[in-house]
Amino acid sequence: ETGVTQSPTHLIKTRGQQVTLRCSSQSGHNTVSWYQQALGQGPQFIFQYYREEENGRGNFPPRFSGLQFPNYSSELNVNALELDDSALYLCASRTAGSGTEAFFGQGTRLTVV
Amino acid sequence: AQSVTQLDSQVPVFEEAPVELRCNYSSSVSVYLFWYVQYPNQGLQLLLKYLSGSTLVKGINGFEAEFNKSQTSFHLRKPSVHISDTAEYFCAVQKGGATNKLIFGTGTLLAVQP
Numbered sequence: 144e145t146g147v148t149q150s151p152t153h154l155i156k157t158r159g160q161q162v163t164l165r166c167s168s169q170s171g172h173n174t175v176s177w178y179q180q181a182l183g184q185g186p187q188f189i190f191q192y193y194r195e196e197e198n199g200r201g202n203f204p205p206r207f208s209g210l211q212f213p214n215y216s217s218e219l220n221v222n223a224l225e226l227d228d229s230a231l232y233l234c235a236s237r238t239a240g241s242g243t244e245a246f247f248g249q250g251t252r253l254t255v256v
Numbered sequence: 257a258q259s260v261t262q263l264d265s266q267v268p269v270f271e272e273a274p275v276e277l278r279c280n281y282s283s284s285v286s287v288y289l290f291w292y293v294q295y296p297n298q299g300l301q302l303l304l305k306y307l308s309g310s311t312l313v314k315g316i317n318g319f320e321a322e323f324n325k326s327q328t329s330f331h332l333r334k335p336s337v338h339i340s341d342t343a344e345y346f347c348a349v350q351k352g353g354a355t356n357k358l359i360f361g362t363g364t365l366l367a368v369q370p
Contacts, residue, residue: 147299174356176357176358178358183362183363184362184363185260185346185348185360185361185362185363186300186346186358186360187360188357188358188359191355191356191357198355199355199356199357201357233299233300235300235358240356241288241350241352241356242288242305242307242350242352242356243356244302244305245302245358246302247292247299247300247301248299249297249298249299250298250299
């Protein structure tokens with residue numbers, strides 16, 4: 144059973160550019176969530192996808208968008224990058240339902256210069 | 257709205273000593289409670305969770321936590337720590353519903369010294 148994998152592991156972008164981060168969910172999981180973890184902070188919920196539809200969103204602007212594919216893998220897209228977007232981006236997958244365990248990937252470290 | 261407070265940003269402790277990491281939450285509805293551990297340059301790993309039932313929850317690596325509804329706390333404990341327990345620990349709450357998003361505290365760095 145493969146776990147949650149994210150790519151790339153590290154990324155450096157220039158302010159104003161666009162970036163796409165990728166996540167392969169764990170086998171059998173149909174729900175994927177994305178979190179942003181700034182340095183020294185806890186993860187903050189960005190949004191969640193369930194069966195290819197966004198079904199929850201945190202307090203992030205529309206330039207943060209995403210997709211979920213039929214195989215339940217997912218992408219996070221960020222447009223017009225700002226310096227404050229520098230963070231560790233974590234993907235988590237789980238089965239639907241309350242209290243189910245979320246399995247996290249190792250994250251993508253994004254640096255915006 | 258739900259929120260989580262981890263009262264200590266850093267907890268230094270000697271190897272083989274006991275440790276308690278504190279977590280308090282705020283919520284007007286029933287929530288589920290979690291503790292996650294994050295090792296350097298890694299994602300998050302679930303240590304334990306409280307959904308319902310017994311208020312004492314046992315997790316992996318010898319950790320346990322006690323849910324106290326009256327004090328809205330979910331403190332994490334280990335009777336004897338090892339150097340390998342050095343990591344960042346996050347407490348999180350989850351409200352039931354369609355989204356089931358996790359709301360995390362700011363984390364506590366457990367620094368185990370020899």
